[in-house]
Amino acid sequence: MKKHNIILDCDPGHDDAVALMLAGNHDAINLLGVTVESGNQTLEKTAFNTLNLVQYLNLDVPVCLGVDSPLIRHVEVAEKIHGESGLDGYTFPPLKKQADKRHAVDFIIETLENAKEPITLVTTGPLTNIALVYKLRPDLITKIAQHVLMGGSVGSGNVSAAAEFNILCDPEAAHIVFNADVKRVMVGLDVTRQVKVLPEIVDRMETINNHVSDLFVKLMRVYNANQLKVFGLPGGPLHDPVTVAYLIDPTLLTLTHASCTIDTSKGPSYGRTNCDLFDYLGEKKNTYVATGIDGTKFWNIIETTLKRYN
Numbered sequence: 001m002k003k004h005n006i007i008l009d010c011d012p013g014h015d016d017a018v019a020l021m022l023a024g025n026h027d028a029i030n031l032l033g034v035t036v037e038s039g040n041q042t043l044e045k046t047a048f049n050t051l052n053l054v055q056y057l058n059l060d061v062p063v064c065l066g067v068d069s070p071l072i073r074h075v076e077v078a079e080k081i082h083g084e085s086g087l088d089g090y091t092f093p094p095l096k097k098q099a100d101k102r103h104a105v106d107f108i109i110e111t112l113e114n115a116k117e118p119i120t121l122v123t124t125g126p127l128t129n130i131a132l133v134y135k136l137r138p139d140l141i142t143k144i145a146q147h148v149l150m151g152g153s154v155g156s157g158n159v160s161a162a163a164e165f166n167i168l169c170d171p172e173a174a175h176i177v178f179n180a181d182v183k184r185v186m187v188g189l190d191v192t193r194q195v196k197v198l199p200e201i202v203d204r205m206e207t208i209n210n211h212v213s214d215l216f217v218k219l220m221r222v223y224n225a226n227q228l229k230v231f232g233l234p235g236g237p238l239h240d241p242v243t244v245a246y247l248i249d250p251t252l253l254t255l256t257h258a259s260c261t262i263d264t265s266k267g268p269s270y271g272r273t274n275c276d277l278f279d280y281l282g283e284k285k286n287t288y289v290a291t292g293i294d295g296t297k298f299w300n301i302i303e304t305t306l307k308r309y310n
């Protein structure tokens with residue numbers, strides 16, 4: 001099987017943690033490194049969480065810390081969903097893994113520079129690190145096979161009527177990223193809301209009974225309790241792992257090639273991803289927007305990957 005060489009840029013985060021579980025142990029994926037930014041919590045906390053996860057999953061990859069704030073906006077974390085730590089629900093063993101000395105942006109640039117084969121960027125947080133890479137080294141964009149991002153929504157948002165969290169964290173960065181000439185796959189709320197990690201799914205993964213399924217189950221129970229409080233949902237949408245699952249099995253998603261722009265107007269639609277699925281405006285199609293997902297395939301991918309940690 002030809003592997004995707006990927007860099008995962010994230011802000012763990014309960015669903016980021018599951019994305020890392022998939023990226024860290026699958027024949028289709030060669031994980032080159034993990035980069036972190038502020039998002040679900042402050043950078044200090046998301047960095048701590050990432051190091052804990054990488055150590056717990058026994059992954060031999062660098063963890064590089066990136067930006068601690070958006071380009072223009074102030075930091076706004078998602079504490080009500082992910083808790084005070086950003087990853088409430090699990091007590092990890094003492095942390096020995098240390099962050100790599102390189103800044104996330106430098107690490108991504110260096111990896112692209114040295115790449116003999118194209119690199120896939122997977123992002124499950126705000127787009128600030130990636131925007132800086134694109135601004136600093138536009139010449140390296142040709143080294144990117146594709147950028148698969150969790151973010152945005154054709155329909156309604158989850159932090160305003162119009163905007164999804166990762167995009168609203170840094171709409172200006174998202175604007176830069178969506179203007180780059182890269183094959184881009186947008187995994188937005190339209191599909192992630194179709195894969196809710198309902199209690200019966202959590203129970204199903206519990207029967208796997210290894211140390212990673214244990215982590216999954218404990219994290220998801222806290223995630224679901226918070227989703228119930230905030231959104232009244234018995235099972236939260238498991239957003240971030242849809243990106244990696246798509247790389248594992250590209251038939252997972254239905255994609256529509258469309259023009260997609262970011263609202264940076266600072267009005268009520270600030271941070272909205274305007275996806276012109278019906279090509280009303282005839283603008284250049286710049287993004288493959290996920291418009292459908294096969295839920296059965298998705299949960300099977302989660303299950304088989306968790307079992308690989310036996």
Ligand code: BDR
Nearest residue numbers: 013015078124165166239
């Ligand atoms: C996105 O926001 C974060 O809270 C999640 O980790 C996910 O990346 C969903 O809107």
Ligand code: CA
Nearest residue numbers: 013016124125
């Ligand atoms: Ca995330």
